Amino acid sequence: MTKGTIMKKDKILIVEDEPFLLDMYKMKFKQGGFEVISAADGEEAIRISRREKPDIILLDIMMPKIDGFEVLENLKKNSLTKSIPVLIFSNFSQKEQKEKGIALGAADYFVKTNYTPAQVLEKVKNILIENNN
Numbered sequence: 001m002t003k004g005t006i007m008k009k010d011k012i013l014i015v016e017d018e019p020f021l022l023d024m025y026k027m028k029f030k031q032g033g034f035e036v037i038s039a040a041d042g043e044e045a046i047r048i049s050r051r052e053k054p055d056i057i058l059l060d061i062m063m064p065k066i067d068g069f070e071v072l073e074n075l076k077k078n079s080l081t082k083s084i085p086v087l088i089f090s091n092f093s094q095k096e097q098k099e100k101g102i103a104l105g106a107a108d109y110f111v112k113t114n115y116t117p118a119q120v121l122e123k124v125k126n127i128l129i130e131n132n133n
Contacts, residue, residue, distance in 0.1 A: 011052065013056075014057075015059045015060055016060045017040050025120065028120070041065040055084070057075070061091075062091070088106045090112060
């Protein structure tokens with residue numbers, strides 16, 4: 001391998017308080033070639049985002065301490081994290097919730113139960129491609 005051919009892995013922060021779902025998504029993204037970091041609550045998500053500066057964040061809404069909307073608002077107001085694309089994945093399917101997420105700066109909002117982990121992986125990859133063009 002010649003110098004300069006090593007590809008940097010995209011780093012994803014998965015913010016999910018349900019251990020089973022978190023483990024499932026972590027495994028899927030690792031298989032998909034991502035460097036995976038995770039947070040189990042909103043406060044941890046903000047701290048990790050500032051420290052690690054992930055390439056993209058997969059953010060649940062219903063979480064302990066600080067909900068996903070507050071996390072998103074905080075990330076978009078901070079100069080260190082405002083340019084990181086945030087994908088909300090939630091069980092909330094109400095139109096108002098989706099509109100609020102997009103208005104706060106989410107790159108996309110989708111309902112967990114409507115997508116397989118493989119489809120979520122593809123959505124994330126597509127958003128990263130869009131943001132790199």
